[in-house]
Amino acid sequence: MDNVFDYEDIQLIPAKSVVNSRSECDTTVTFGGHTFKLPVVPANMQTIIDEKIAIFLAENGYFYIMHRFQPEKRIDFIKDMKRRGLYASISVGVKEQEYSFVEQIAAEQLSPEFITIDIAHGHSNAVIEMIQHIKKHLPNSFVIAGNVGTPEAVRELENAGADATKVGIGPGKVCITKIKTGFGTGGWQLAALRWCAKAATKPVIADGGIRTHGDIAKSIRFGATMVMIGSLFAGHEESPGETYEQDGKCFKEYFGSASEFQKGERRNVEGKKMYVEHKGSLKDTLIEMEQDLQSSISYAGGKKLDSIRHVDYVIVKSSIFNGDRVY
Ligand SMILES: NC(=O)C1=CN([C@@H]2O[C@H](COP(=O)(O)OP(=O)(O)OC[C@H]3O[C@@H](n4cnc5c(N)ncnc54)[C@H](OP(=O)(O)O)[C@@H]3O)[C@@H](O)[C@H]2O)C=CC1
Numbered sequence: 001m002d003n004v005f006d007y008e009d010i011q012l013i014p015a016k017s018v019v020n021s022r023s024e025c026d027t028t029v030t031f032g033g034h035t036f037k038l039p040v041v042p043a044n045m046q047t048i049i050d051e052k053i054a055i056f057l058a059e060n061g062y063f064y065i066m067h068r069f070q071p072e073k074r075i076d077f078i079k080d081m082k083r084r085g086l087y088a089s090i091s092v093g094v095k096e097q098e099y100s101f102v103e104q105i106a107a108e109q110l111s112p113e114f115i116t117i118d119i120a121h122g123h124s125n126a127v128i129e130m131i132q133h134i135k136k137h138l139p140n141s142f143v144i145a146g147n148v149g150t151p152e153a154v155r156e157l158e159n160a161g162a163d164a165t166k167v168g169i170g171p172g173k174v175c176i177t178k179i180k181t182g183f184g185t186g187g188w189q190l191a192a193l194r195w196c197a198k199a200a201t202k203p204v205i206a207d208g209g210i211r212t213h214g215d216i217a218k219s220i221r222f223g224a225t226m227v228m229i230g231s232l233f234a235g236h237e238e239s240p241g242e243t244y245e246q247d248g249k250c251f252k253e254y255f256g257s258a259s260e261f262q263k264g265e266r267r268n269v270e271g272k273k274m275y276v277e278h279k280g281s282l283k284d285t286l287i288e289m290e291q292d293l294q295s296s297i298s299y300a301g302g303k304k305l306d307s308i309r310h311v312d313y314v315i316v317k318s319s320i321f322n323g324d325r326v327y
């Protein structure tokens with residue numbers, strides 16, 4: 001791989017606008033047979049999403065993926081979403097008990113519309129076997145598999161039956177994989193996305209490293225159908241987790257799924273915790289994201305999201321850490 005770059009190294013080049021108002025621009029995306037208002041999904045992490053937020057997102061036309069860190073609540077969650085006439089979108093891991101869980105939801109005829117296999121190193125037999133297990137027992141569920149960082153991995157997971165792959169190893173705000181292991185797409189996530197998306201025959205989700213709303217447009221330009229975001233969704237009124245007050249300012253915690261705070265032990269820790277300044281309501285952030293993306297579409301010279309995929313770009317500088325620090 002040569003020519004690597006990250007979000008902050010790229011500027012998209014404007015084309016002549018074909019709209020009189022940004023409100024004419026359409027940010028909707030079709031993914032897994034459903035149409036969503038935005039090509040954006042909050043990260044399936046315990047400090048980012050809970051049942052209440054999932055209901056809000058599904059009811060209002062947004063995509064969500066529920067996290068897998070309270071496994072005993074997943075069956076009731078699927079039932080509750082179905083009872084409300086909403087789609088169900090859950091996460092699974094790859095350990096033994098997850099195989100029985102998949103069989104159980106199949107036996108109870110609770111096929112969720114979306115299942116995300118959520119592990120750190122998704123290019124593995126463990127993920128391939130789980131994809132095949134889900135497809136055998138729940139053939140109607142749309143399977144998202146990850147995380148990966150190479151075209152080989154994308155192809156292998158697609159060939160195993162994944163309906164979409166999730167790209168990003170190490171670019172996350174509370175991720176320390178790149179520092180602790182020396183591996184990943186941290187510092188060149190956008191280039192890795194382009195590399196993977198070129199090989200993909202099915203949708204790709206860009207996961208991690210989004211620091212500004214403009215990075216959503218850049219992800220679309222470099223091949224993403226959907227963009228998973230953690231830190232920008234942390235710290236809202238609705239966000240799970242404690243609110244802390246310091247010097248008159250309110251903060252909320254945001255911790256990694258592989259941090260000791262999630263795991264409850266210091267074993268194979270690849271995540272950290274940070275405090276995010278209170279940002280107001282999630283609804284307002286989603287509206288602002290939509291407006292900013294409408295503006296991106298207008299700069300791309302089109303009316304639909306797809307127009308962003310064809311714009312020119314320049315590489316303006318180079319950086320490794322994308323503004324992140326270890327602590
Ligand atoms: N996107 C990213 O960059 C990263 C995300 N994460 C997030 O952290 C959470 C925990 O992830 P994870 O530890 O995978 O989940 P689990 O703790 O559920 O582990 C999944 C299984 O995979 C094994 N495993 C974990 N890492 C590796 C590896 N590098 N090579 C081979 N086997 C491995 C584990 O065994 P054992 O523990 O014994 O090795 C375990 O059996 C997830 O939500 C994941 O998305 C974590 C790191 C990076």
Ligand SMILES: Nc1nc2c(ncn2[C@@H]2O[C@H](COP(=O)(O)O)[C@@H](O)[C@H]2O)c(=O)[nH]1
Nearest residue numbers: 043172173175208209230231256257258271
């Ligand atoms: N290496 C780790 N990556 C993690 C961990 N917990 C979550 N994640 C990944 O980060 C993104 C969110 O990134 P952000 O830049 O938008 O904040 C998330 O979707 C996961 O893929 C972790 O403990 N270690």
